Amino acid sequence: MDNDEPLEPETQDEPETEPAPQNSDETLYCEAEASVAVDKDKAARESSETDLEIEDTEKFFTTGQRELYLEACKLMGVVPVSYFLRNMEESYMNLNHHGLGPNGTKAIAIALVNVSNNDLGLEGARIISEFLQRNISSLWNLQLSGNNFRDESAELLCQALSSNYQIKTLDLSHNQFSDKGGEYVGQMLALNIGLQSLDLSWNHFHVPGAVALCNGLRVNTTLQKLDLSMNGFGNEGATALGEVLRLNNSLVYLDISCNDITNDGVSKISKGLEVNESLKVLKLFLNPMSMDGAVSLILSIKRNPKSKMEEIDISNVLVSEQFLKILDGVCAIHPQLDVMYKSVQGFSAKKALLQWTNPMKLIQGYADQHKITVLDFFKSLNPKGVMTMPVGDFRKAMIQQDKVPVNLHQVRELIRKLDDKTGMVNFSLLKTVKP
Template identity: 70%
Template sequence: MDNYELLNSEGKDGKAPAPTLQSSDETLYCEAEASLAVEKEKLPPESSETDLEIEDTEKFFTTGQQEMYLEACRLVGVVPVSHFLRNMDEAYVNLNHHGLGPNGIKAIAIALVSNTTVITLEVADNNILDKGAMSLVEMLQENYYLQELNMSENNLGFEGAKVISQFLQRNTTSLLNLQLSGNNFKDNCAELLCHALSFNYHIKILDLSYNQFSDKAGEHLGQMLALNVGLQSLNLSWNHLHSRGAIALCNGLRANVTLRKLDVSMNGFGNEAAAALGEVLRTNASLAYLDVSSNGISNEGIARISRGLEVNESLRVLKLFLNPMSMEGAVLLILSIKRNPKCKMEELDISNVVVSENFTKTLEGVYAVHPQLDVLYKGLQGFSVKKTVHQWTNLMKLILNYADQNKITIVDFFKSLNPTGALKMPVGQFRKALMQQTRVPIHRSQVRELIKKLDDKAGMVDFSILKT
């Protein structure tokens, strides 16, 4: 959702002393250096003992990134990953589902200690366990370039949570985005992680989805959110947060001033927690994206959320898909948006609700007040996906015909919608500008399809892809 500045990396010393966080072995980079020094004494330059022959050990010892990795693999007894060898000079490295295990990730961590190019590292589903997590956090004590790390689905458990919590408490990393989805984290893990995150302001994006957090974890998470001043995006979807834990989470949100995106879909908030969420929307001024899909919220809870929407000035996206609400609840939502002149809502997802023609007429009145808004509903009887595709085709033909008639390019048409004349603009502003222009007749559903085509997945539409 946001772009973050690279942290200042000046003063980094490749031969810094070993970090405090350690396993029972020597720390990674010291172990590699010591082992390599021994190898220089043991192996003559012409040795052909291995296929991974090192011709100039002195040069390798000081500068060879690939050679460092190959030697680390030999030392820990694993087969080198060719994909890593080919891409270790790239900013993005994806090693998901490679069967690395603790030793495989240790070799990679050794190679990354002094790496200055990899910014994003994906190592999901590699069964690295807590030992592998230790290798990665030891590496992060020395590497000041890595900003995004995905350790999801690695069976880290309680011991892994301890390792990560100790690392987060240091609050000196360059890491901004940490993904820990599906790691069998329970409430005791939440306690450790939340204690560390209460005073960590470096981590901006945190994914804790698909874990086993229940109400006790919700209490810890709420306490953390009340203190944390760094997190901007938190994913808690597919956990087990019910009323008590969800209410505690909401209590923390009321005091939070930095979180912009929260996903708590596929939990069990219910109507009681929905009431607490409505209170959050009344007071929280930072939250822009909220997903509470599939949380057992009926019209009763929707009514409480609607009261929050009447005064909220920050929320842009609200997802309520797969909640047991009816058209009555949907009407409450759109009318609350209409009554709020300062509402910033751009997308309301109630796409499991079948609506009537009267509802769509009411919605047109809401659109007149808030042209940036798009409400996703299941539609009237007879709604067809083929119709949507047809509308997309017709829309582009309409715009192209207008551009031809006025001797401009299609890109010029879209640029004219942007006050800055740039080739990108925020989704909400784009929808508003397109709906308010009078040169080409356009339906909102057509605009929705157009945005899907031009969306850059970062909240912006990009016209440049239409260039020929």
């Protein structure tokens, strides 16, 4: 093929039988621009092989990945790319200049199981569901955000996941699931014993779907992280969630931001928090609640001596100094707790300035005075004496230590700088923090 001739964006639709082998130079591969000798040699090797030479490459990838990719190629009507098949298990591959086209890209996205924003629709959901039901793959992370999945797709996917316990992380956000989809998800959660993280944000669950979903959550024993933000649970959905929190002791993280939950719904959630022994993070941002709802939340934590709560996000709520006094009393019992609110009514500029004094300067001053390093100070907070510790344990240790006077706002700033995004603070990040 002449190098000046543009590649076709995608191959023609193929019949149901396997297509005849074609030279990769004529279908899905074009010569890359010369850069280094290694790249030239690699390009030469690729051009000498056909895109259907699959049998000789089976040992380079798992059966599940291979089958999913080949089925995806049939679905999209494209020829499988031998380079992709050979490098499936590599952490990095360069697919530039392979002339994939939109459909070829979708087939590869399905095989990588990060198929977000590909508008796969019902047929894509069917292919993925059939693959999952075979239970032959070692895949554990399934990213299906933004694929225009509707309730029919939810039914297919949930049927598969009711018996596939290998998937640990599932992202179904930014789809079109409504209340019927909520029923399917609830039924799946009642049966699934493998899923640990589920993202259902930016869908269309309202009260009936919310209640059905919560019915499944009540008996689920493995799910730890659940994102339900940007839906329409309302106060009735919040009531069902309160019952979930009363009975479920596996959830650690729950995001119900922007769900039209008022103080009445928050009070029902608070009832569940009075007995819950697992939840650590609760996000209620952008719900139409007031300070009364905020007070009911923190008092529920105070009433629960076994509460593990570490973070409550109500950062659109304006509170009072009286609320801060109540919060101080709660934190005396649960020093690991941090509550993020909007601001404090009538809070003086002097107090605000005190809150935002750089905590690293205070710690550096203490370290200099006692002729130790800042790292020595932080490691002294950790009973294990190692470089990492859970965020909640770090917050509790900082509040309880009496060497450097810091408040919750300053501790939050320290966590922001030292958080390694895995729920741990990492003291090795101190080299990037300036006093």
